[in-house]
Amino acid sequence: MNLTAFSKNELTAFYEDCKKTYADYQAQNLKLDMSRGKPSPKQLDLSSGLLTCLSNEDLLGEAGDYRNYGLLDGIPEAKRLFAPMLGVQPEELFIFGNASLQAMYMAVSYAYTHGLLGNTPWHQLETVRFLCPVPGYDRHFRITEHFGIEMINIPMNEDGPDMDMIEKLVTEDASIKGIWCVPQYSNPSGIVYSDEVVKRLAALEPAAPDFRIFWDNAYCIHHLCDNPKTVLPILEEAKKQHHENNVYIFASTAKVTHAGAGVSMLAASQENLKDLTKALSTFTISFDKINQMRHVKYFDGKFENVLAHMEKHRALLAPKFRVVLDTLNAEIRPLGIGEWSEPKGGYFVSFNAPTNCAKRIVELCKNAGVVLTGAGAAFPYGKDPEDRNIRIAPSYPEVDELQKAMDLFVLCVKMAAAEKLLNT
Amino acid sequence: MNLTAFSKNELTAFYEDCKKTYADYQAQNLKLDMSRGKPSPKQLDLSSGLLTCLSNEDLLGEAGDYRNYGLLDGIPEAKRLFAPMLGVQPEELFIFGNASLQAMYMAVSYAYTHGLLGNTPWHQLETVRFLCPVPGYDRHFRITEHFGIEMINIPMNEDGPDMDMIEKLVTEDASIKGIWCVPQYSNPSGIVYSDEVVKRLAALEPAAPDFRIFWDNAYCIHHLCDNPKTVLPILEEAKKQHHENNVYIFASTAKVTHAGAGVSMLAASQENLKDLTKALSTFTISFDKINQMRHVKYFDGKFENVLAHMEKHRALLAPKFRVVLDTLNAEIRPLGIGEWSEPKGGYFVSFNAPTNCAKRIVELCKNAGVVLTGAGAAFPYGKDPEDRNIRIAPSYPEVDELQKAMDLFVLCVKMAAAEKLLNT
Numbered sequence: 001m002n003l004t005a006f007s008k009n010e011l012t013a014f015y016e017d018c019k020k021t022y023a024d025y026q027a028q029n030l031k032l033d034m035s036r037g038k039p040s041p042k043q044l045d046l047s048s049g050l051l052t053c054l055s056n057e058d059l060l061g062e063a064g065d066y067r068n069y070g071l072l073d074g075i076p077e078a079k080r081l082f083a084p085m086l087g088v089q090p091e092e093l094f095i096f097g098n099a100s101l102q103a104m105y106m107a108v109s110y111a112y113t114h115g116l117l118g119n120t121p122w123h124q125l126e127t128v129r130f131l132c133p134v135p136g137y138d139r140h141f142r143i144t145e146h147f148g149i150e151m152i153n154i155p156m157n158e159d160g161p162d163m164d165m166i167e168k169l170v171t172e173d174a175s176i177k178g179i180w181c182v183p184q185y186s187n188p189s190g191i192v193y194s195d196e197v198v199k200r201l202a203a204l205e206p207a208a209p210d211f212r213i214f215w216d217n218a219y220c221i222h223h224l225c226d227n228p229k230t231v232l233p234i235l236e237e238a239k240k241q242h243h244e245n246n247v248y249i250f251a252s253t254a255k256v257t258h259a260g261a262g263v264s265m266l267a268a269s270q271e272n273l274k275d276l277t278k279a280l281s282t283f284t285i286s287f288d289k290i291n292q293m294r295h296v297k298y299f300d301g302k303f304e305n306v307l308a309h310m311e312k313h314r315a316l317l318a319p320k321f322r323v324v325l326d327t328l329n330a331e332i333r334p335l336g337i338g339e340w341s342e343p344k345g346g347y348f349v350s351f352n353a354p355t356n357c358a359k360r361i362v363e364l365c366k367n368a369g370v371v372l373t374g375a376g377a378a379f380p381y382g383k384d385p386e387d388r389n390i391r392i393a394p395s396y397p398e399v400d401e402l403q404k405a406m407d408l409f410v411l412c413v414k415m416a417a418a419e420k421l422l423n424t
Numbered sequence: 425m426n427l428t429a430f431s432k433n434e435l436t437a438f439y440e441d442c443k444k445t446y447a448d449y450q451a452q453n454l455k456l457d458m459s460r461g462k463p464s465p466k467q468l469d470l471s472s473g474l475l476t477c478l479s480n481e482d483l484l485g486e487a488g489d490y491r492n493y494g495l496l497d498g499i500p501e502a503k504r505l506f507a508p509m510l511g512v513q514p515e516e517l518f519i520f521g522n523a524s525l526q527a528m529y530m531a532v533s534y535a536y537t538h539g540l541l542g543n544t545p546w547h548q549l550e551t552v553r554f555l556c557p558v559p560g561y562d563r564h565f566r567i568t569e570h571f572g573i574e575m576i577n578i579p580m581n582e583d584g585p586d587m588d589m590i591e592k593l594v595t596e597d598a599s600i601k602g603i604w605c606v607p608q609y610s611n612p613s614g615i616v617y618s619d620e621v622v623k624r625l626a627a628l629e630p631a632a633p634d635f636r637i638f639w640d641n642a643y644c645i646h647h648l649c650d651n652p653k654t655v656l657p658i659l660e661e662a663k664k665q666h667h668e669n670n671v672y673i674f675a676s677t678a679k680v681t682h683a684g685a686g687v688s689m690l691a692a693s694q695e696n697l698k699d700l701t702k703a704l705s706t707f708t709i710s711f712d713k714i715n716q717m718r719h720v721k722y723f724d725g726k727f728e729n730v731l732a733h734m735e736k737h738r739a740l741l742a743p744k745f746r747v748v749l750d751t752l753n754a755e756i757r758p759l760g761i762g763e764w765s766e767p768k769g770g771y772f773v774s775f776n777a778p779t780n781c782a783k784r785i786v787e788l789c790k791n792a793g794v795v796l797t798g799a800g801a802a803f804p805y806g807k808d809p810e811d812r813n814i815r816i817a818p819s820y821p822e823v824d825e826l827q828k829a830m831d832l833f834v835l836c837v838k839m840a841a842a843e844k845l846l847n848t
Contacts, residue, residue, distance in 0.1 A: 036493065044491040045480065051714075052476045056469065067468040067682045069460065097521050098712040105707045113536060113547065113571065123537070123547050139709070146706040147537065258491045261714035282570040283529045285563070288522040288712065290475075290685035 002336035003417055015418040018411055022368065025408050030369030032405045037187070037347035038396045039259050039313075046312050047257040050298045058297050059290060066289040072281055073273070077301060078263065078292040084303045085220055086249050087233025088267040094276070097287040100252040100264035104214060105143050107248055107266070110279040111177070111210065112147045117245065117275050119210035122147070122177065131169060131179040133161035135350055135378030135389045137187040140180040140216065144380075149177070151380035156189055160197030167204065174207035178214055183231045185219040188378055188391035189350040190343025192229050202237035204246065215249045219346040221310050222255060224318050228344055235267060244269040253295060255313075255347065256306060263295050320394040323402050324349050331410035337417040340392075349392040350378070356387045357416040364412035370405045426760035427841055439842040442835055446792060449832050454793030456829045461611070461771035462820045463683050463737075470736050471681040474722045482721050483714060490713040496705055497697070501725060502687060502716040508727045509644055510673050511657025512691040518700070521711045524676040524688035528638060529567050531672055531690070534703040535601070535634065536571045541669065541699050543634035546571070546601065555593060555603040557585035559774055559802030559813045561611040564604040564640065568804075573601070575804035580613055584621035591628065598631035602638055607655045609643040612802055612815035613774040614767025616653050626661035628670065639673045643770040645734050646679060648742050652768055659691060668693040677719060679737075679771065680730060687719050744818040747826050748773050755834035761841040764816075773816040774802070780811045781840040788836035794829045 006014060059066040063076055074095025083090045096103045115121040122128045130144045133154045144151055152169070154161045160183070170176050181201070183193040193201075201213055215234055238244045247269070253262030268276070299305040325342055328351070332338045341350045353361055358375035365372050373391040376384040392409070394402055430438060483490040487500055498519025507514040520527045539545040546552045553574045556565060568575055576593070578585045584607070594600050605625070607617040617625075625637055639658055662668045671693070677686030692700070723729040749766055752775070756762045765774045777785055782799035789796050797815040800808040816833070818826055 038492055041489060041492075044489070047491075048480045051478045051480065054475045056472045056475065065465060065468070067465075067471075067685065068462050069678075069683045099708045099710070102708050109533060109537065113533070139706075142706050146703070254493075258714055259493045260710040261491065261712045279570070282563075282566050284523045284526050286523070286684040288685045288715070290682055291712070291715070 018415045025368040032370045035371045037393045053298045054294050069285045075292050077296040086267045092267045094266045096264040100250040103266045116210040127175045129176045132380050138377045141380045159194035163200045170206045178212045185346025188348035190341040198232040203241045213247045217251045223345040225344040324394045327406040351390045352388045358387045360416040361412045442839045449792040456794045459795045461817045477722045478718050493709045499716050501720040510691045516691045518690045520688040524674040527690045540634040551599045553600045562801045565804045583618035587624045594630045602636045609770025612772035614765040622656040627665045637671045641675045647769040649768040748818045751830040775814045776812045782811045784840040785836045
């Protein structure tokens with residue numbers, strides 16, 4: 001029965017019951033962290049071989065001695081290995097250091113301080129705006145906020161962000177300089193952008209000459225199902241429209257090998273790469289080519305080996321997503337007090353509670369020892385206008401711990417929903 | 425006999441002789457690159473053990489699982505290992521990624537976009553100036569030039585930059601926001617800053633509230649002699665004067681382990697670290713902690729092992745510096761057509777030719793197959809006002825190749841000097 005159909009007495013009894021169970025949880029002194037999309041120790045163990053796979057001889061690569069300075073844009077072996085992951089040509093790739101976030105920061109920073117392809121530096125403009133499909137990735141929003149960029153929420157549909165709204169805004173308003181996108185298994189809602197959405201994004205005719213799609217394909221090979229739906233290669237689509245300069249693509253092996261010690265990359269048109277190199281060649285002599293080669297060696301230079309490696313991640317992750325979805329289906333669906341994504345890949349389940357309940361749920365969980373991502377974190381400025389969204393990150397805890405955390409979570413959802421109904 | 429004392433006929437004969445020898449060199453089709461301070465393959469071999477020294481278990485460090493996200497400021501084990509190298513406390517260290525240049529760029533970039541410790545962002549100021557002791561490091565000057573910062577040349581004395589000039593400028597002109605320093609074996613002149621110079625720098629009372637000494641201690645343990653003279657720890661000196669916020673210290677293992685795949689670091693006051701973290705926490709989740717731990721393990725966490733490792737570099741480098749100095753002493757000193765440093769460490773010999781000869785020497789070398797650093801590279805904007813300075817980088821070639829390159833170099837110095845005398 002839907003919770004809204006409960007009588008006042010039934011609701012009070014329901015709430016009192018919940019409170020008793022909650023007290024039991026508090027007595028257990030749980031200490032679980034589900035705040036970030038961190039791989040579990042077992043996932044990290046999958047890449048142990050990476051630590052010792054390199055020998056000195058491997059570092060005499062086809063473009064020289066990778067133990068020495070040089071090759072700012074990365075080693076050719078790594079470009080060839082990862083180009084298919086991003087759906088680009090090797091020469092469209094620039095291999096960075098240990099985190100794709102750094103590449104995104106550098107791109108925004110360069111636009112702010114110097115301007116893109118000769119356009120006015122953003123710091124000289126009255127207003128610079130970015131479109132932010134929501135819910136989205138908090139660290140994206142933090143970069144744009146850091147540079148004083150005004151963020152506009154864009155609602156997400158089942159197949160990607162609201163394209164009608166995006167087309168209208170981008171073509172009419174020259175202060176709109178960019179959009180953050182996580183096209184494959186978007187963070188946190190797990191949505192995969194449809195071919196139509198990608199084609200419409202690639203065909204955008206922006207009012208701003210320096211508009212960029214920040215295409216963070218962080219989960220491009222992070223599937224949890226057979227025959228996954230994949231996203232059209234946006235740079236190819238943009239080329240067809242002669243809009244290849246509108247796109248920056250980002251990816252990394254952070255959730256393929258070791259988190260924070262992988263290889264990250266940026267793909268873009270030749271013109272964009274040459275432009276960004278003005279900043280990057282000042283920023284550094286080169287990135288860590290030894291780690292690039294370590295990855296090439298570990299995967300024997302073959303992208304199919306990377307994909308095979310991802311199957312091992314899937315085997316560890318899929319049961320955890322199952323726990324989350326099964327628990328929500330069993331406990332929340334009958335009561336009608338929440339909606340959630342059923343992602344086919346990526347790292348998150350996006351949960352929407354009844355309006356004005358998210359913060360309370362996070363608080364209740366925290367007071368019983370389970371740390372979730374802060375309510376609102378998936379929105380620009382940390383402000384969820386309806387206080388509904390919670391990002392569930394099931395990857396890190398082991399299955400039994402996760403089950404405990406989810407049991408507590410659904411209990412807290414019930415309590416928050418009941419409190420709201422009792423108080424209205 | 426000094427070349428200036430040659431008669432016209434003697435000089436013409438001397439020049440014709442040189443030209444014949446030069447033609448022989450050209451016929452040899454030499455291909456030698458002495459353009460950058462790159463370690464040699466044998467030096468890089470010294471750190472081969474680094475490639476395979478880590479096991480999975482080592483990565484469960486005292487602050488958690490270093491294979492996962494987190495610890496933006498670096499692992500405590502690495503802070504303890506490297507703190508003595510910079511003469512600071514472990515808590516004053518922030519461990520970065522593979523290149524200290526990135527840390528310098530981020531510091532200047534943050535000052536430009538956001539301002540230091542709440543001061544006006546530099547992009548909002550009419551004029552921002554930096555003091556640049558010359559000759560200096562071209563990549564420093566490139567960062568300041570990239571951000572439109574006006575650079576002022578400061579002459580170098582035997583014991584460091586001209587402090588009278590620095591004190592006058594810094595205390596009078598609030599547009600002067602920084603100074604680039606390589607205090608130990610300065611690049612390229614090999615000068616070691618005296619205690620008095622360090623104390624006067626630490627005691628500076630800048631007109632600008634956001635003045636910073638960019639203290640790039642790149643060669644702090646890169647000695648080529650016994651009982652080396654070392655530089656006073658500037659952060660300690662600055663603390664005594666309550667000016668600890670005036671200093672950013674940089675260093676790396678680029679020329680200790682692998683160039684471009686080492687560990688870099690920034691040391692600063694607590695206030696400065698907290699301030700810079702506003703940008704760095706937006707820039708990345710963490711730097712490569714696996715590589716940090718790799719270095720800790722390889723050196724067994726002991727700074728004395730790092731120093732012992734540097735002795736092996738010295739054994740490879742010292743004979744090369746000997747070749748350079750012996751050749752200059754034998755061939756150039758008698759003719760009085762040049763002056764040079766005799767560094768006790770670092771990576772360079774700084775050669776000063778007769779006025780207006782440096783470009784010609786570099787050109788002559790290049791046309792016979794030896795690439796030197798471009799004349800003027802050691803000066804802001806690449807402009808050596810007297811066209812005298814050439815940076816000799818002896819580290820990369822093996823001794824026999826280096827001897828060949830130096831034989832050609834002194835020949836080109838003779839030719840350029842003779843041409844100049846013949847044309848005046």
